Amino acid sequence: MNADPKAAARAIDALRRGWPIAIAGQPLLAVETADPLRLAAFDPEARAPVLISAGRAATLKLTNQVEAADPDAAVLVERAPWIDFAAATALADPQFDLATPLKGPFRALPLPDPAVAAAAIRFARIAGMLPAFFLGGTGVEAAISLADIAAHENAEALAIATRARLPVAGAEDAEIVAFRSPHAAGEHVALLIGQPNGQPPLVRLHSECLTGDVLGSLKCDCGPQLHAAIHAIAEAGWGILLYLRQEGRGIGLVNKLRAYQLQDQGFDTVDANTRLGFAIDARDFGVAARMLTLMKQDKVRLLTNNPAKVAGLNAAGVKVVERVAHSLPPNPHNERYLATKRDRTGHQL
Ligand SMILES: Nc1nc2c(ncn2[C@@H]2O[C@H](COP(=O)(O)OP(=O)(O)OP(=O)(O)O)[C@@H](O)[C@H]2O)c(=O)[nH]1
Numbered sequence: 001m002n003a004d005p006k007a008a009a010r011a012i013d014a015l016r017r018g019w020p021i022a023i024a025g026q027p028l029l030a031v032e033t034a035d036p037l038r039l040a041a042f043d044p045e046a047r048a049p050v051l052i053s054a055g056r057a058a059t060l061k062l063t064n065q066v067e068a069a070d071p072d073a074a075v076l077v078e079r080a081p082w083i084d085f086a087a088a089t090a091l092a093d094p095q096f097d098l099a100t101p102l103k104g105p106f107r108a109l110p111l112p113d114p115a116v117a118a119a120a121i122r123f124a125r126i127a128g129m130l131p132a133f134f135l136g137g138t139g140v141e142a143a144i145s146l147a148d149i150a151a152h153e154n155a156e157a158l159a160i161a162t163r164a165r166l167p168v169a170g171a172e173d174a175e176i177v178a179f180r181s182p183h184a185a186g187e188h189v190a191l192l193i194g195q196p197n198g199q200p201p202l203v204r205l206h207s208e209c210l211t212g213d214v215l216g217s218l219k220c221d222c223g224p225q226l227h228a229a230i231h232a233i234a235e236a237g238w239g240i241l242l243y244l245r246q247e248g249r250g251i252g253l254v255n256k257l258r259a260y261q262l263q264d265q266g267f268d269t270v271d272a273n274t275r276l277g278f279a280i281d282a283r284d285f286g287v288a289a290r291m292l293t294l295m296k297q298d299k300v301r302l303l304t305n306n307p308a309k310v311a312g313l314n315a316a317g318v319k320v321v322e323r324v325a326h327s328l329p330p331n332p333h334n335e336r337y338l339a340t341k342r343d344r345t346g347h348q349l
């Protein structure tokens with residue numbers, strides 16, 4: 001693929017700093033990091049429409065003309081004279097939806113290029129930002145192509161960077177293997193526990209959860225699942241824990257914490273993601289399949305309750321020969337989260 005590895009890094013940096021970028025030649029200013037002065041410099045005539053995700057647009061009851069099935073589909077909102085910077089922020093950020101509901105009227109415009117719009121929505125998620133942009137303006141600081149974004153998302157670019165022995169609590173006979181891609185910053189790791197015995201390894205795909213893994217959050221089951229997985233693999237004698245840098249089911253830490261704030265307002269984990277404009281689960285388990293393939297494992301026993309992980313590995317060529325349930329006792333803070341996993345995302349709990 002003809003991609004420039006520097007382009008994504010520069011564009012993510014620019015987005016975070018509130019500088020305009022161009023995707024395939026279309027200028028975009030992220031709403032989250034803009035301010036009235038930056039917006040005026042980008043779009044002096046105050047005409048730039050606002051690009052938001054279809055999920056967010058549906059939440060705002062703004063349009064139903066896009067395929068709800070595509071989480072990266074986008075909707076372009078005409079810049080009516082009353083849509084100033086504050087109103088655009090309210091379009092982008094669901095934080096105040098309940099306190100100050102948006103009234104409109106809104107009008108959706110045809111997308112100049114749906115592929116670029118969808119790439120912008122995906123790229124906001126990659127940058128860990130709200131998926132909302134002003135579209136069309138001047139002062140672009142970083143340019144990125146559709147091929148650069150695809151390269152950033154391409155698991156095939158991952159390679160083993162290094163490995164070392166790493167005794168851990170619960171598994172002294174363990175080795176850590178780190179993976180890197182020239183296109184993406186996140187470094188995934190695998191913890192190989194025990195010694196290969198000719199059987200498919202017992203494997204756990206663990207998605208990063210800073211709050212659960214490090215701080216001991218009781219809102220989810222990640223911390224206990226992580227430690228129970230290490231113990232289960234050690235007990236089985238041979239297996240691999242993959243620690244995937246897919247915080248918040250792929251939306252990043254800050255967006256996950258935004259989802260938590262919406263959960264404090266009463267929304268469940270599924271609706272919180274949708275209100276923010278993200279897919280319910282934005283993870284790509286092709287990353288895990290690539291890591292297993294690099295470690296020469298094409299058949300696994302998978303510790304999970306999530307059928308999407310089984311399907312994701314099978315689709316990427318790693319055969320799941322057995323699913324091993326991985327449920328831990330609930331606590332009063334995560335009961336609703338676990339019930340939502342069971343009732344709305346098909347977890348087999
Ligand atoms: N967006 C979002 N992510 C969350 C929330 N709670 C936990 N997470 C993330 O969900 C991921 C945890 O998922 P996993 O335990 O790997 O997988 P799972 O889909 O629950 O499936 P299992 O294999 O059955 O545990 C981590 O990346 C967490 O940060 C939430 O409310 N919102």
Ligand SMILES: [Zn+2]
Pocket residue numbers: 209211212213220221222223
């Ligand atoms: Zn968690």
